[in-house]
Amino acid sequence: MKNVFYVAGAVLERDASLLLVRNLRRNGAHDWSTPGGVIDPTDASVLHGLTREVEEETGLRVLSWSGLLYEVTATSLDLGWEMRCEVHLAAEVDGEITINDPDGIVDHAAFISVDDLGEHLELCFPWVSEPLTEWLSQRWPLGEVRNFQYEVTGSSLSSLVATRVV
Numbered sequence: 384m385k386n387v388f389y390v391a392g393a394v395l396e397r398d399a400s401l402l403l404v405r406n407l408r409r410n411g412a413h414d415w416s417t418p419g420g421v422i423d424p425t426d427a428s429v430l431h432g433l434t435r436e437v438e439e440e441t442g443l444r445v446l447s448w449s450g451l452l453y454e455v456t457a458t459s460l461d462l463g464w465e466m467r468c469e470v471h472l473a474a475e476v477d478g479e480i481t482i483n484d485p486d487g488i489v490d491h492a493a494f495i496s497v498d499d500l501g502e503h504l505e506l507c508f509p510w511v512s513e514p515l516t517e518w519l520s521q522r523w524p525l526g527e528v529r530n531f532q533y534e535v536t537g538s539s540l541s542s543l544v545a546t547r548v549v
Contacts, residue, residue, distance in 0.1 A: 385463035391433040392419035392470040393445065394452060394515070400494035401519075403503055404440050407490045410541070415503040416511050417470070418492065429469055437473075440489040442481030449474040450525040452518055457510040457545060459535035470514065472525070509533065509545045 394417055395402040403415045418440045419433055426432030434445050449472040457466045480492050495503055497519060504512040510533045523529065537543040 386465070388464065388466045389422045389429075390420060390466060390468045391422055391429050391436070392417045392468060392511075393433055393437045393473055394470060394518075395437070395443065395445070395473045395476055395494075397476075397494050399498075400496050401500060402441065402443070403493065403495050403500075404489045405491040406488050408488075408540075412506075413490075414507040414511075415495075416507050417515065418489070419468075419470075420486070430471065433469075433471060438478075439486075440482070440484050441492040442483065443476050443478045445473045446475040446477055448472065451528050452525075453514050453529040453531060455510050455514055455531045455533070457508075457533040457535050459537075459543070461536055461538055466510070468510075470518075508543070509547065510535075513547065 402418060404418045405413050405415050407413050418437045420436040420440070422429055422432035426435065430448055437443055437445050452470050452472050455468040455470070482489055482492060500519070504516065510531065514529070514531045532548040533545045534548055535543055535545045
């Protein structure tokens with residue numbers, strides 16, 4: 384395995400809505416996800432890096448975290464990478480939505496009604512949408528961390544196929 388990426392995602396809820404960000408891809412396509420991103424080696428911890436990512440992408444400051452909801456591993460032998468992700472639930476958030484993503488990927492952020500999430504999540508990778516959708520429908524207790532694994536095949540971003548490993 385050539386590259387291992389450590390990433391984290393944030394679940395921020397408000398009034399039966401969930402915060403999503405729209406990611407603009409190099410080929411001009413876009414998809415929606417929860418805010419988050421790559422945890423840098425200079426980050427003091429995963430939560431430190433995730434707090435930084437949320438603020439960069441949305442302008443919102445997470446003041447405290449409730450806990451880890453689930454972990455995701457996606458492995459692409461064809462492309463030589465593995466992505467390991469922790470997704471945490473935010474407890475207390477302050478600020479207003481403003482986009483200032485230094486990576487230039489996030490171009491919009493909004494709280495989306497849980498009832499309307501399906502249309503926003505249909506274009507993102509299954510390793511993003513499936514665990515989130517499962518958590519939203521089941522709401523397992525904090526501390527009962529679920530693990531999701533995916534095998535990814537394909538030789539380019541547009542041809543990737545993800546299969547969940549049970």
